[in-house]
Amino acid sequence: MSIEVIYTAESTASGGGRDGHVKSSDNRIDLDTRPPKEAGGSGEGTNxxxxxxxxxxxxxxxxxxxxxxxxxxxxxxxxxxxxxxxxxxxxxxxxxxxxxxxxxxxxxxxxxxxxxxxxxxxxxxxxxxxxxxxxxxxxxxx
Missing domain, CATH: 3.30.300.20 (K homology (KH) domain)
Structure with missing residues (x-):
């Protein structure tokens, strides 16, 4: 599907994907990511x-x-x-x-x-x- 883009969101994941960090280009999102406890992670971040x-x-x-x-x-x-x-x-x-x-x-x-x-x-x-x-x-x- 082709669209006429009016806005582009950009974020970067680093440090290990699900067990790392995500940050948006405008810094509004700047969060550690961690697998939830139910998936064997610490659950001490978002996912x-x-x-x-x-x-x-x-x-x-x-x-x-x-x-x-x-x-x-x-x-x-x-x-x-x-x-x-x-x-x-x-x-x-x-x-x-x-x-x-x-x-x-x-x-x-x-x-x-x-x-x-x-x-x-x-x-x-x-x-x-x-x-x-x-x-x-x-x-x-x-």
Whole structure:
């Protein structure tokens, strides 16, 4: 897919990948990375799955708000998205991730909330990038 780039984020990992350091070019991210205890690490830093889940949650909420505005649906200020990103072994003996996106959409009917989640999943850049590559589950809570 070709896009007209309007912004580029740049980060560098050093020192050992999952057991190292990440830093963005603008210094807004400057973190030690450590595998979680569940994966045999110290858990004393962040990990790629946490960073991915934060980005996916923020991006998906933006897509959800865009879809709601286009359909003239007002979202409660308490609306939000939680992204749970799982990490584990895949069937090929390597590693992979999955995602569970939970939309908290108070004040909407269940069917309307589910419809918004599904439509946001079609326009969210993270969802587009991962479509067909990882399992993504959507849950709407009203």
């Amino acid at each position: 790629p799955e946490q960073l991915f889940s934060a980005g996916y949650a923020a991006c998906f909420l933006g897509a959800l708000q865009l879809v709601a505005r286009s359909e003239k649906i007002g979202l409660d200020s308490a609306s939000g998205i939680t992204a749970r990103v799982g990490f584990g072994k895949d069937a090929d003996g390597g590693y992979g991730i999955n995602a569970h996106l939970i939309g908290y959409l108070p004040g909407l009917e269940q069917s309307q909330a589910e419809d918004l989640m599904n439509k946001a999943h079609q326009v969210c850049p993270y969802s587009k990038a991962t479509r067909g590559n990882i399992d993504v589950t959507l849950t709407a809570k009203v």
